[in-house]
Amino acid sequence: MRSASVAGGRPVLRIHFTAQDLARTRVAATIGVAAEVYYSLELLGANRELPHFRTWRSAVAGRMGADTHPLTSLVPVRGPGLDLLALMGDVPSVDHAVDNLLHAPVSRLRREFEGLDFHPGHLPWARRVCEGDRDARRELADAVRACHRLTVEPYWDRGRSELVALSTRCANLVLEGGIDLLLRSICAPLVRWRPPVLEAPYPRRVEVRLQGRGLIITPTVFAKHPVSLLWDPLDSAQPPRLSVPALRGPLIDTGRAEADGSAIRNLGSLLGRTRAAALQVTAEGCTTSELARRLRVTAAAASQHATVLRNTDLITTSRRGGSVLHHITPLGLALLRTGALTEP
Incomplete structure (x- = not known):
C-alpha cells in the first residue's frame, strides 16, 4: 500500500463518499503486526517529540543489533517507507505474517521496493531481497521477528487494550447513529465530516473518490502521524484505509x-x-x-x-x-x- 499522512496546515485531504461507500465502510480490528513493527521503527527515527512514546523510545533506543539490522536497513533515508502491510498482510499473528512474506511473489517485492530511497550502503542488501533471494528473504523474516520481540511484544498488552477499546467505541457509535455518527466522531476535530465528504488537514490538496469501494478505518498503536490514508495501487478494487491512532496515553511495558x-x-x-x-x-x-x-x-x-x-x-x-x-x-x-x- 502507499500512504498519505495527514499533517497540520492547509490545504486538505478530501474523501468523497457515495451511498454505496457508506454502506461498505467498516472498522478493522488491527492494521496487522507487520505494519505495527515497521511503524515502530519509523517512530524510533522520528525527529520530533512524541509524548505518548517518550518512555517507549527511551527503553528501546540503542538496543537494535545485528539480528534486527536486515529490517532496520530497509527504512529509507527519506520519503515513503517499505510497505510491510502489502507484503505481509494485516494479520495479527507474527507467524502468519512471516509466512506471507516468505511466499510473496517476486513481482510484488520488486514493486514495493521500487523508488524507495535507501542508504547507498544498504542498496546491495535491498536488491537481494527485492529479487527474491531465498536466504535474504529468510534473514528479513528473522529480523521482523527480532524487531517484534524488542519494539512491539513487551508493549502489546497495553497496545491491544487500546485497540480493543477504540474498536468498541467505534462499534458503539455505529450502533447509536450509524456510519454518519462514526465519521462525525472519529478523530474530531482534526477530521471533519461534511456529508458526503470527509476532510482532514494535509500537506497538499488531494481528492479521493472511493467509487463504491468504501473505506476501512484502521486503529494503529505505533502511529507517527495523526492520520494516514493508505491504498494499494496494484489493487484498485481494494478499499483505502484511514489509519487512526489508538493510544490515549503513554505506551509502557505493562507485562504480558x-x-x-x-x-x-x-x-x-x-x-x-x-x-x-x-x-x-x-x-x-x-x-x-x-x-x-x-x-x-x-x-x-x-x-x-x-x-x-x-x-x-x-x-x-x-x-x-x-x-x-x-x-x-x-x-x-x-x-x-x-x-x-x-x-x-
Whole structure:
C-alpha cells in the first residue's frame, strides 16, 4: 500500500463518499503486526517529540543489533517507507505474517521496493531481497521477528487494550447513529465530516473518490502521524484505509497477561484449561486454524471453543476472505488481565 499522512496546515485531504461507500465502510480490528513493527521503527527515527512514546523510545533506543539490522536497513533515508502491510498482510499473528512474506511473489517485492530511497550502503542488501533471494528473504523474516520481540511484544498488552477499546467505541457509535455518527466522531476535530465528504488537514490538496469501494478505518498503536490514508495501487478494487491512532496515553511495558500464573490457573478453574488457553490465544488475534494449532486440538474442537467464548461476549468473530478471525473483547481482556476469579 502507499500512504498519505495527514499533517497540520492547509490545504486538505478530501474523501468523497457515495451511498454505496457508506454502506461498505467498516472498522478493522488491527492494521496487522507487520505494519505495527515497521511503524515502530519509523517512530524510533522520528525527529520530533512524541509524548505518548517518550518512555517507549527511551527503553528501546540503542538496543537494535545485528539480528534486527536486515529490517532496520530497509527504512529509507527519506520519503515513503517499505510497505510491510502489502507484503505481509494485516494479520495479527507474527507467524502468519512471516509466512506471507516468505511466499510473496517476486513481482510484488520488486514493486514495493521500487523508488524507495535507501542508504547507498544498504542498496546491495535491498536488491537481494527485492529479487527474491531465498536466504535474504529468510534473514528479513528473522529480523521482523527480532524487531517484534524488542519494539512491539513487551508493549502489546497495553497496545491491544487500546485497540480493543477504540474498536468498541467505534462499534458503539455505529450502533447509536450509524456510519454518519462514526465519521462525525472519529478523530474530531482534526477530521471533519461534511456529508458526503470527509476532510482532514494535509500537506497538499488531494481528492479521493472511493467509487463504491468504501473505506476501512484502521486503529494503529505505533502511529507517527495523526492520520494516514493508505491504498494499494496494484489493487484498485481494494478499499483505502484511514489509519487512526489508538493510544490515549503513554505506551509502557505493562507485562504480558500470561505472566500471572495464578490468574491463569483461576481462569482455568472457571472456563476449563483449554478454553482459558483459547482466550489467551485470541488476545493476539487468530484464525480458527491457528487456534487449533496453538491448542493442539482439531479444527472442529477449536471452533467449538471459539463459539462458547463468543456466546459469552469474551471474543468476537469476523470473516476475512476465506478465513475466520477471532479477537478478544474488552470483557475478555479484562478477565484475562485481572484474573479476578477464585477457585471454588
